[in-house]
Amino acid sequence: MTEETEDPHRMELDRVPTGIAGLDTVLHGGLLKGAVYIVQGVPGAGKTILSNQMCFSHVAAGGRAVYVTLLAESHTRMIQHLRPMAFFDESVIPERLYYVSAFRTLEDEGLKGLLDLLRREMRGHRAGVMVLDGLVAAEETAASDREFKKFVHEVQMHAALNGCTVLLLTTGGPGPVRAEHTMVDGLIELDDQLFEVRTERSLQVRKFRGSDSLRGRHPVRITADGLVVYPRIEAVFSTPSVPDAATADRVATGVDGLDALIGGGLIEATTTALMGPTGVGKTTFGLHFLAQCSAAEPGLLFGFYETPARLRLKAARLGLDLEGLEKTGALEIVWQAQTENVLDELAHRMRDAVLRRGVRRLFVDGLGGFIESAVHPERMSRFFSVLSNEIRALGVTAIYTLETRDILGPTLQVPVSGISSLVESVVFLRYVEVQARTRRLLSIAKIRDSGFDPALHEFEITGQGVRIVGPFAGYEGMLSGYARTLDAPAPASPSKRPPRQG
Structure with a gap:
């Protein structure tokens, strides 16, 4: 030669x-x-x-x-x-x-x-x-x-x-x-x-x-x-900045009972969409996830809605020491008010925070903050796909919250088209009415390349945090939002109900 x-x-x-x-x-x-x-x-x-x-x-x-x-x-x-x-x-x-x-x-x-x-x-x-x-x-x-x-x-x-x-x-x-x-x-x-x-x-x-x-x-x-x-994120990270290295290692969620339902924890360097209506507990799940941070596994909370002071107080009431993790450098909270933010500025700010501390656990609360900052909403599917690919390639295990519109009901409307194809895991949190009381349910819709428990599980939020109670058995119609015992008659539709007596 x-x-x-x-x-x-x-x-x-x-x-x-x-x-x-x-x-x-x-x-x-x-x-x-x-x-x-x-x-x-x-x-x-x-x-x-x-x-x-x-x-x-x-x-x-x-x-x-x-x-x-x-x-x-x-x-x-x-x-x-x-x-x-x-x-x-x-x-x-x-x-x-x-x-x-x-x-x-x-x-x-x-x-x-x-x-x-x-x-x-x-x-x-x-x-x-x-x-x-x-x-x-x-x-x-x-x-x-x-x-x-x-x-x-x-x-x-x-x-x-x-x-x-x-x-x-x-x-x-x-x-x-x-x-x-x-x-x-x-x-x-x-x-x-x-x-x-x-x-x-x-x-x-x-x-x-x-x-x-x-x-x-x-x-x-x-x-x-x-x-x-x-x-623009789609242009600068059309190819991730570092080669993506797949792994089978697991990352603990920090939620009592959840890891057993998903095969031992979230797969490392993957993205999870945590979806549900307002108040159901999405932020609380994320705080548990971040409570597992350490110097070897730094975390980042990137949020829009609750200020750092309120998040620290909420965590303390759940028995989670977020403030202590911040003092040791294991955790950083990056908060921005919902003003006239620029979509790509937010993405670069988040990525810079990830690189600055070698973040391995990322909780974004919530994706709606990005959506509301977009002057071209039609970008969101491509934008989120490219951003997730970049964060994943950096070795970060990420959870994004998405708020669904209806508090009760059989449908869950997702604000980003095709979100399920862009993430490795999808977890739904929902309310169900049982005998004039609302109860919280968790369902796992997807864990890519892993087995998981498909049953509906009830969970509670107490002063000790989130706890998976167990399978929500003995009821039907739970996904409609109005559960009834298996031997109870189905509620009549409005057209078949008897007329009221005067």
């Missing part, structure tokens, strides 16, 4: 990281050195913050940057708006990050004068990043489309010769492809869309010459740290 030699035509192109959380993931490492990109978006979408944040990040890494504006106003107001953000560092201005207004140059000398200014500033400051804020003003100054395209082409030439990555900022949204879009190396589009009464910012890489990128729209937030991009 001959020794393989490296193909010079397949050498990796140099990258310039943006330093923006999530964006470099979307760009597979950053922008390309010496390339020109158009960043366009509606007013308020975040173009100015994105470009300034990249400049400050580049300077913090040892580089130099130039920010050129074509605005009539001074830079004072823009810097005032940037100053509260964590990335802002006034000490680097103007030696390493230089702001220059080219408004007067464009007015007096046209595109040729602007091009000369860009070339001088690029070389004079040895800039690795340059921003031209206000490309629309340059386009309006051009005598013809040909002149404007020539200007963009010459900016590309100088960027490549000087190894300077250039961002051209302009106002615009989704629409027809313009000539300059075909000339530049990439097109990044920011948007701020209204969904009924809420808005959500997003970012899309519509073109990225010389590199792949994560396709589609990705949610964006503007925070005190600057602009944050949350790569």
